[in-house]
Amino acid sequence: MRDNQVMTLEVEPQTRRDARHLPTITLGFIPLTDCAVLAVARERGFAVREGIDLRLSREVSWANIRDKVALGHLQGAQMLAGMPIATTLGINQIPMPMQVPFCLNRNGNAITVSNTLHDAMAQGDGLPAWDDVAAAGRALQRVIAQRQAEGRAPLTFGMVYPFSCHNYELRYWMAASGIDPDNDVRLVVVPPPLMVDSLRDGHIDGFCVGEPWSSVAVEANLGRIIVSKAKLWRHGMEKVVGVPKVWASQNGAVLAALIRALDRAAAWADDPANCHELATLLAAPEYLGMPEGVVARALCGEILTGSGLEHRAVDDFLVLHRNGANLPSIEHALWIYSQMVRWRQAVRRPGDEAVIRAIFRPDVYRAALAGAPWEPDPMAAGPGIEASDELDLFDHRPFDPTNIDAYLA
Amino acid sequence: MGDPTLTILIIEENPVRAAILEDGMREAGYGRIIHVSDMVTVPDKICAIDPDVIVIGLENASRDTLEQMFQVSRTVRRPIAMFVDTSDTATIQAAVDAGVSTYVVDGLKKERVRPIIDVTISRFHAFRRLQEELAEAKEALAARKVIERAKGILMKQKNINEDEAYNLLRRAAMSQKRKLFEIAQSVLTTAQLFDEA
Numbered sequence: 001m002r003d004n005q006v007m008t009l010e011v012e013p014q015t016r017r018d019a020r021h022l023p024t025i026t027l028g029f030i031p032l033t034d035c036a037v038l039a040v041a042r043e044r045g046f047a048v049r050e051g052i053d054l055r056l057s058r059e060v061s062w063a064n065i066r067d068k069v070a071l072g073h074l075q076g077a078q079m080l081a082g083m084p085i086a087t088t089l090g091i092n093q094i095p096m097p098m099q100v101p102f103c104l105n106r107n108g109n110a111i112t113v114s115n116t117l118h119d120a121m122a123q124g125d126g127l128p129a130w131d132d133v134a135a136a137g138r139a140l141q142r143v144i145a146q147r148q149a150e151g152r153a154p155l156t157f158g159m160v161y162p163f164s165c166h167n168y169e170l171r172y173w174m175a176a177s178g179i180d181p182d183n184d185v186r187l188v189v190v191p192p193p194l195m196v197d198s199l200r201d202g203h204i205d206g207f208c209v210g211e212p213w214s215s216v217a218v219e220a221n222l223g224r225i226i227v228s229k230a231k232l233w234r235h236g237m238e239k240v241v242g243v244p245k246v247w248a249s250q251n252g253a254v255l256a257a258l259i260r261a262l263d264r265a266a267a268w269a270d271d272p273a274n275c276h277e278l279a280t281l282l283a284a285p286e287y288l289g290m291p292e293g294v295v296a297r298a299l300c301g302e303i304l305t306g307s308g309l310e311h312r313a314v315d316d317f318l319v320l321h322r323n324g325a326n327l328p329s330i331e332h333a334l335w336i337y338s339q340m341v342r343w344r345q346a347v348r349r350p351g352d353e354a355v356i357r358a359i360f361r362p363d364v365y366r367a368a369l370a371g372a373p374w375e376p377d378p379m380a381a382g383p384g385i386e387a388s389d390e391l392d393l394f395d396h397r398p399f400d401p402t403n404i405d406a407y408l409a
Numbered sequence: 410m411g412d413p414t415l416t417i418l419i420i421e422e423n424p425v426r427a428a429i430l431e432d433g434m435r436e437a438g439y440g441r442i443i444h445v446s447d448m449v450t451v452p453d454k455i456c457a458i459d460p461d462v463i464v465i466g467l468e469n470a471s472r473d474t475l476e477q478m479f480q481v482s483r484t485v486r487r488p489i490a491m492f493v494d495t496s497d498t499a500t501i502q503a504a505v506d507a508g509v510s511t512y513v514v515d516g517l518k519k520e521r522v523r524p525i526i527d528v529t530i531s532r533f534h535a536f537r538r539l540q541e542e543l544a545e546a547k548e549a550l551a552a553r554k555v556i557e558r559a560k561g562i563l564m565k566q567k568n569i570n571e572d573e574a575y576n577l578l579r580r581a582a583m584s585q586k587r588k589l590f591e592i593a594q595s596v597l598t599t600a601q602l603f604d605e606a
Contacts, residue, residue: 063475197449203453
């Protein structure tokens with residue numbers, strides 16, 4: 001028993017529901033569909049049931065999230081999976097060791113292009129089939145080659161943050177399709193709420209972003225969704241809960257309670273029977289403040305890829321719990337690190353793998369659930385998840401996490 | 410008087426706050442002040458204007474855009490003044506302690522704009538100098554380690570003492586007109602090759 005907060009966890013169930021006496025945790029979030037698990041943990045009582053008063057602070061930028069966590073204004077936050085790596089390694093910032101005990105979701109992003117670019121891509125060999133990642137890449141490469149031959153300005157794509165999976169997904173997809181993401185296109189950071197306006201005003205020709213922003217662009221008939229992250233990087237780690245390592249080590253019991261609450265919230269949120277109720281919750285002004293119908297698309301896996309088209313059922317478009325989704329993946333984290341090196345954000349240092357293994361903590365997640373009275377997700381409980389978490393990108397190029405140098409050679 | 414040759418870019422959606430900042434800067438004698446209120450055009454504006462100082466609110470979503478622009482090219486790294494509306498001295502102190510090249514002020518009064526810009530610029534330069542010194546120190550340390558290891562290898566291989574090993578490295582560096590560190594590095598590489606063979 002390290003602190004009196006542990007005592008609070010052992011009080012009678014009736015008093016537990018009174019959040020006033022519970023230890024408080026404040027987590028930051030960005031208004032995106034994949035903040036769902038955090039919202040559910042708070043609003044559906046899962047946090048209080050585990051003996052914590054979970055408060056959520058809506059933030060406008062990832063830079064703000066990073067700074068407020070670093071300054072201790074927030075105990076932790078929803079983070080892009082690359083952020084805790086960048087913060088721990090001190091890339092363009094003061095280094096601060098972070099810990100990731102929980103993954104909020106796998107997949108959930110999409111690549112959307114303007115109607116004009118979509119039409120250009122549809123010429124020649126014809127329209128790439130929806131979500132055929134390789135064919136879409138070839139079509140884009142063709143358009144870019146033609147534009148270069150005509151001496152036109154390079155296409156511009158928006159993504160959300162330098163250390164975002166969106167950045168690495170766009171770059172990987174382009175590079176594998178024969179496009180140099182540093183020279184053949186311009187990549188710019190655009191905050192998600194500005195993405196659709198930027199597309200409308202012609203500042204960008206396409207973007208990779210989390211929902212609901214691709215659906216908002218489709219709703220406004222400004223673009224087409226051409227690729228889902230589910231296909232580009234199967235079961236790819238996306239948002240995580242990141243906390244300072246110091247805080248995690250000093251608040252072990254509270255962190256374990258938070259992990260249990262998030263796990264239960266994730267199971268509820270991932271249940272297809274709850275997707276419309278969840279959409280209503282997230283559509284509220286304190287979360288996304290967006291139309292419920294648009295928010296529901298990713299949650300219910302029914303994506304509208306273009307205005308006037310049919311809804312498409314997209315398998316695993318957004319995965320909140322099943323198949324061990326909440327387990328932080330060391331292998332995926334190491335792949336993200338390899339991309340930081342590949343695109344010269346990070347300088348390759350031999351000790352970095354060990355540093356990253358110490359950030360992403362499936363063991364902390366499992367230990368928190370070990371005493372839980374419910375049946376854990378079978379993938380998350382056993383060693384099986386390691387197999388299912390093997391990195392699988394659309395071109396199926398094998399990734400050996402023990403030999404990053406060979407992968408990058 | 411503020412430096413009239415400086416170009417200052419204000420990124421602010423709220424016209425009232427932008428006006429306070431702009432007035433304060435003009436009165437302080439700063440010459441070129443440009444205000445962007447349309448966040449969609451921020452990246453283009455920064456490239457076109459190439460400002461010396463950027464002033465932005467802490468709660469502005471375009472901060473993420475700035476982060477990327479500074480990462481892509483170190484040459485566009487610029488001092489940023491950030492402001493918050495609430496009076497929170499803890500935030501200010503912590504931000505300054507954290508060494509970010511920013512200065513957070515409580516509240517917006519046009520009389521306070523000048524010192525903020527001054528402090529931002531001087532802090533930025535101080536921080537950048539520290540960073541450069543740190544990088545140099547790290548490099549020197551890494552080089553010394555390599556030289557130490559190369560000396561160790563030579564001592565063992567040639568059965569000589571430390572001074573002799575050092576002199577050997579130094580002579581090789583002088584005759585080949587290369588840095589001592591580079592010679593030491595090639596000794597290590599060669600030794601590695603022999604170990605693996």
